[in-house]
Structure formats: structure tokens, C-alpha cells
Amino acid sequence: MIKKNFAFVLLLIFFSSCGKDGKDTRLVSIGISSDIQSASPVYSFGVSESILFEHTNLGLVGHKWDSAKGGLTDYPLLAEDWKWNESRDEVVFTLRSDIKWSDDKAFSPEDIVFTYSVYSNPVVQSSFFGMFDKFHTLENGQIDIKNTFEIISPQKIKFKFVKNSNPSLLETDLPIIAKHIFEGIPDSLISVSDAIFKSCGTGPYKLKKWERNQYILLEKRKGHFLVNDLSPSRIILKVIPEYFTRKNQLLTGEIDVLPEINTEDIYEFENRKDLNISAMQGRYIDFICWNNVSPEAFLKDSVIPNKYFGSKDIRKALTYGINRKMILDEFLLGRGSVANEPVSPIFKDNYSKSTNFSYNPKKALAILKNAGWQDSDNNGILDKSGQEFSFTLNFVTGKPLREYTANIVKSDLKKIGINVNLEPLERGVFLEKMYSRQMDAFISGWQVPIPLHIKPYWNSDLKKYQTNTSGFMNKEIDQLLDKTSQTNDPAELKRIYNKIQNIIRENQPVTFLFWIDNFSVYSSKIKNAEVNSLGSVQRCWEWEVR
């Protein structure tokens, strides 16, 4: 009897402890796939860090995505007002007077100057290095502080940009770090100092606790100008690497937000009344990259056309020969759109749609025959001058969409007499081969940056721009890309981007596959939350938890 009673008491205590976390009804828990690597924005390399620092470390201004116009709109954060000079190369910010660091120290314009100095310092190796080409810089790339900043008063600071560099507020939105945390640390030691693990910010939330590879707990700063009573009192970023586990945690109510769900799970979530699905046309694109240059020659610092993909006609034929719509419909259940250009449809003004290059194997075959590729030995594979049209298509392992696409590509191209060998590669190996342009063809993807900036992907300087992975070179494109950073006139930008897209379509350096829609799921207790082109978790202080 005593034994039974003891067991009963133990069980009672045990199960009474098994309740859900706390009684905080305004707590919002978000499932993320990877942990942050530092608590300071100096080293903000991933999505998790972006989410954290948006809430802990404000910039002078913020940007919202305006779906209607397909672009960004500015809103004030640390600066309550700003004024450009007539030539638009200087801007004076008036800072809010009610800002304090999360450790209660006073915020000052000195912090802003210090932040930009640290971010642009090559020795520090910050993730923001290389983003200051519109600022006055020293030889090593660091911002020339004297010629760039002028502290007019404790509430006013002036930014002075290079003449005719066409700066915008996007240059001034970086998260500000606290000078008093980093002061005294040699530049070369910042990356390994304790300071990067100390969170100190001016945002509406402060980092309360960080359990490595477990969770990041943010707490609302009462009285902060961005929060109200309905804002989440605490935000938990729960690190759950496995998608299956994140999904189950959402289904059991252990998390409230799951960004970027798999398309096949939509139906499962649609039937749940306690969950809302938010959908957004994506800016993420998958593509097949045809190496325009010879891998062997590139290794020897020489650029000669690839024996298969050096000709734009061949690349066009390959695009005609692949049934992209079928992959989209079968694997992504039609949730996306076939892509033919490097500019996402979300950029409404600058996107030019084209329906060319629909699946047409006959046309593909005709182009190949015109180019001299014929099946002279009747083995089912085209050949030219004794060389069979046979190449290796690489892709990263562990990505089901890419694996499926690769198999369809192999099967489609086989129909027009091209032999494709599939070779999945581990991510690290894949990246090394991709950046050194040592693959013939591969399936990859990228997210078009906001604001629209595609120069690094298409500029002909192959040494400087590793992200031009196809090795495509076109002087006209280079000139047009330079012009995009020299104007803010929407009509002019539209004209330039239309031309760029036409040239790229005409040359088909890659075969664009599809723009993939983005779906995120939110608990119905959260109002005002939705996925947009900037992401699924943003400005959480505007969420209302009821």
C-alpha cells in the first residue's frame, strides 16, 4: 500500500510538472532551424541572426515591404526625422531623445560612428564589410570617419556620401552596436572577444537568455517606443534543426510560428482552426547553371568557352528541352511560377515577364541539329566531331526538390539525345567546386536581394564576383548593371532592368527553373503577422497576441 501511494505521489508531481511553459499568454515561440553564432550584429551571417538583431539592435531607419508597389518603404527607428541636402549626398538625422541601451547606458551619436567604423574595418571581418562603396573610404576599405560623419549635436548626426554616388536610406539602416561594450578591444581581437556574446541593443526586445543550440529568449523592454500592451511579452526562438520536429511542435502547440513550411504540408495545416497559413510569392529561384567557361582553362587562369555550354544556342536548346512546368506542378503542387529571368515577380516595376522557352523538345532538337550535333552512330546520344553530348549534372545532397529536378532533367534531355550523369555532392564540396567554376552543370538557387541588386551575379569580372557562377560575360550587361546603382528614377530603372532581362533571356547563361512561393504558419492567437518578401518573422513588436 505504501509503495502504491508513493508511486502515485511521484506520478502526480511528475505530471503536474509537465505542463506547457509558464502562464505567460503573450509569449510567442518561433521554430528556427539553426542557432545564432554570436549575440552581436557585427557577425550576422544567418537568418536566425537577422531575426534576433532586428529586435535587439535598431538602425537609424527601418524598411517595410510594400507588396502593392513591389518595393521598400522607409520608417523611422532611432532617427525620428531626416533631411537630405539638395544634391542628395548628405543627410542629417535627428535622433530620438528617449533611446537607451538595454543596459540602461545612454545612447549617443558616437555609437553610430563607432558602429560604421567597426563594420567597415577589414581587420574585424564583419559580415557588413564591403557594403560601403557610397561612403568616403580609406585605402583598406574602411570608412573615412572624418570625411563621412559629423556629429552636429547629441541629437543630430550628418552622413556625407561620395558625390554622385546616389545614396539612399538603405546605406544608413545597419544595426547600431554599443561603443561602451567594444571600446578598448583591439580590432583584430573583436571576433574572439567576449563582447560578441554580450547582447546590448536599443531595440524593443532584449536578449534575456541564450541556451546554445536550444533557444534564444527575448524579453520586451517596457516603455520602449515601439512596443504596446498587446506586443508579445517574450519571444522565444527555439532551435530545432529537424523540419519534421518543428512541424510536430507546431501541431502540438509547443511553438506558435513555423517559417517556410514544405509545400506538401499545406493541406495538413489548412484544416487546423488554431493555425493560419500565410503565403507570399517568393524571391527564391532554383536554376540549372551551365558553366559558360571551360573548367580546365579557368583553373589555369584562362577563360575559353565551355565545349558544351559555350554557345547560347545550345543553352537555349537545353532550356527548351526541360519540362519545368511539370516539375513545378508535380513537386511544388503548382505553388510557384516558371522563371525565365533573374528578377523576381515581386519587384513589380522592374520585372518583365516572358512566356518564351516553354517545353518544346522538337525545337530543342532542331537547334542542336543546326549546331552540328547529330546521332551519327545511332546510339541514342548526339555527337559532334567524335565528341558525345554527355555531361555531369551536380547538385547538393539532402534537397529533395533538387534531386527530383535532376532526375527529370536527365530523363528530359535523354529524349533529345543528351546523356546526363547525375552526381550529388556534399554541400562543402559543392560550394568549393561552384566558386572555382569546376563543374560543367549544376542545380543551385539564390534569393534575389532586397533592394534589387543583381550585379554580383552577372558582372563579367569573374575574379571579383565569385557569385557569377555561370561565368557569363557580357559587356552591355556590365554597363547596364553599373547604371542601376547610378539612378533612383523608377522609369529609368525599369528600362534598364527590362533590357538586362531581355539580354539574359536571349543568352540563357542558366536555365531558370521556378520562383518558389513561401508559406509560413502562425498560431491564430497572433494577429498582424504575415509572411512577406522580407521574411516570415519581422517587426514582432507589431504583432498582437490575444
Added chain:
Amino acid sequence: MKKYFFPLLRKVFNGIITLFFLICLIFLLLRLAPGNPVHKFVSPEFSPELSEKIYNSFNLNAPLHEQFLSFLANIISLNFGISYIYRQPVFEVIMNYFPFTLMFAFIVFFIQTAGSIVLSLYSFKKKNCWQDIFFNKFSLIIYSVPTYVLAVLLILFFSVCLQIFPSAGINSFNPEENNYFRFAAEKINYLFLPVMTLSIIGTAYFYRYLRENMDMTDSAPFTLLLKSNGLSRNGILIKHILPNSVFPLISVAGIEIGMLLSGALITETIFALPGMGRLTVTSILQRDYPLVTGCAFVSGLCVILSNIAADFIKSVIDSRIAGDLIE
């Protein structure tokens, strides 16, 4: 005690040599393997100059033999360097993860050892009954189930359907607000599924080993002698058959605990546990060379130490093998 000293010392010395060769091999393999730790930093605006600077700051531009000599000099003082991804000394990073793995491994090991002994005894007593046949067949099925399948099934049943246990993590977000009892209960609550995942399969593995040994011991001449002398069946089982059957299991257990201490990758990933397995794989995928070496060192050390411990226990149980234990 003296008779154990020199064999043990010899074993420790051999362990140090093995460990040294292991990390030297890891060092060379990492440098020879494709991949570049700097690629994680590459973004559209990232200049090749900065990329090279970071590469140089990792000391990866130096000739291999120079890197190796510098590595050896550091290893002697157990300095594995700074982790590229965590930006902290490797030892500190590992110390963030190892305590959890230590606790997790010993809980799992204890459950699977105790469970397998209890089940084997029960099954042996019911020899050739349906219970014995059932446990033999069922243990084979469980042993054949991959860890991730069992983990997913347990999550679906206990977490999604019954909603009794959380499906991931090791604690709630406010552990500091708990008292000790709640803290312990919470840990049990969070660790129940991952511990079950590993220990169910481990129990089946140990059970099969132990049960087979019990049959072999039961048919040994000395057992027949004991039976003919009229000793009770339970007495023979507990005092003679079980100790003789457990003996070969100790070596297997030594390897098993070593493997558990190296980390249980799949379980740790599915249940989002902060253990050595997940840390090792993350460091490999990110090409964090110093951390990979550090993790390999700790894993190697655990396997070697657990083997020494197993041999030592065996020699204590059976003093006849003390001298050559460890050969």
C-alpha cells in the same frame, strides 16, 4: 592492486599513442578533403580579398608541414585553437556540450544495462515458454529498427497523439523559475523520449547478447555439476549463470558507452538536443577544422577510456586475466 598497475599503465600509454595517431590522421584528412571553411562567409558582396584574408587568418595558407608542426605544438598543451564558427576556444565549446552528453549517455547506458539484465533473467526463467519466444523475436525486431524510425514513432505517439511528452529540447524557457523538484521533473519530461529511443534499441542489443550467453553458460559442464549437487535453480541463475554470462558483455558495454559518449547524432538532431554528436557533425559540415579535431579527440578519448574501464572491471571480476588483461 599492484598487479593491475603495470598492465593498466601500459594500456593508458597505448591509449595515448592511439589518440595521438587518431588526431594526426584527422588533421591530415581534413586538410586533404575538399571544402573550404571560408565559403560559409561568401555572399554576393564578399570580396575575394577579404575571403583570402579570412583564409589567412585561419593559418590555412601556410604549407601543410608548417600547419602540422604548429598543430602538434598546440596539441601537446591540449590547445586545439579557436573554433571558426563559435569564435571561442575549442575546449570551451566542447565543454558547453559534453556535460549533457555525459549525463544522457549514462542514463541511457544504465537503463539499457538494467533493462537487458531484468529481461534476460525473466526470459531465461521462462525458457521455451511463449514469453521467452516473444522476447527473442521482439528484441530482434527492435534491434533491426533504425533509430530515426523509432524516434519518429515515439514522437508521433507520445507527443502528437497523446501530447504527454514534448517532442524536442531539454528544458522549458524559464528553468530558473523552477524549484529543484520541478526542475528534475521537467528534465525527465523532456528527456523521456530521446532516452527511450536509444535505450529501447540498446536494451534489445544487450538482451540478445546476454540471453545467448545465458544459454551457453547453462549448458556448460560446471552448471550441470551444480545442478547435480542439488543447488536451487534461482541460486545457480543468480550466483553462477548471470555473472558468467555478463562477463563477455562487459567488453561490448565498454564499446557501447564509448560510442554513446561520442554523441548520438540522429537522436540529438531529431530531438534538438545539445550533444556532442550534433556538435561534431555541425563542425564537419562547416569545415571548422579545430573543432572537428577537438571533437575527434574527445570521442577517441571516451572510447579508449571506456575500453580501459571495461578491461579493468573484467580483470577485477576475474583475477586470472589481470596480467594479460589488456593484451
